[in-house]
Amino acid sequence: MRKVAMVPRAQAKKGAVFRVLLDPRCFKCEFYRACVGALRPRGRYRVVGIRRVSHFCSIIGDEMVVVEVEDAPLLAAVDSKVAVEGVAFKYSKVSCDAPCPYRDYCTRAPLLEGETVRVVRVLQRIPCPKSRSLTLVELLPA
Numbered sequence: 019m020r021k022v023a024m025v026p027r028a029q030a031k032k033g034a035v036f037r038v039l040l041d042p043r044c045f046k047c048e049f050y051r052a053c054v055g056a057l058r059p060r061g062r063y064r065v066v067g068i069r070r071v072s073h074f075c076s077i078i079g080d081e082m083v084v085v086e087v088e089d090a091p092l093l094a095a096v097d098s099k100v101a102v103e104g105v106a107f108k109y110s111k112v113s114c115d116a117p118c119p120y121r122d123y124c125t126r127a128p129l130l131e132g133e134t135v136r137v138v139r140v141l142q143r144i145p146c147p148k149s150r151s152l153t154l155v156e157l158l159p160a
Contacts, residue, residue, distance in 0.1 A: 072084065112150070
């Protein structure tokens with residue numbers, strides 16, 4: 019599903035993928051709703067269209083271009099039982115405190131607990147230090 023947002027001029031290219039990182043001052047900006055109000059914080063998006071309108075952003079000190087975006091897949095660790103392309107399920111973060119190079123995929127995916135997601139692509143099994151059966155996948159909100 020396409021959404022309208024604003025990105026810095028350097029990212030206003032078809033096919034560019036970006037992650038939404040918000041400054042606390044964004045919430046007070048008059049352009050917040052048009053800029054990133056419809057996007058998920060820390061979510062990944064792909065630019066699919068560029069409009070001719072732009073506005074100056076005093077927060078980043080750059081021109082922001084109005085673009086059309088679509089969701090780009092998010093990387094997350096999920097239980098291997100649901101790691102099948104095309105499967106939709108209710109997302110649940112893996113609670114873990116073990117030091118591991120994959121920990122962010124288990125605990126920091128920008129998805130809501132209980133949100134319905136769909137597996138777009140299965141990437142690899144994760145060697146879990148707690149012996150859980152986990153797989154790294156690309157997910158899209160369903």
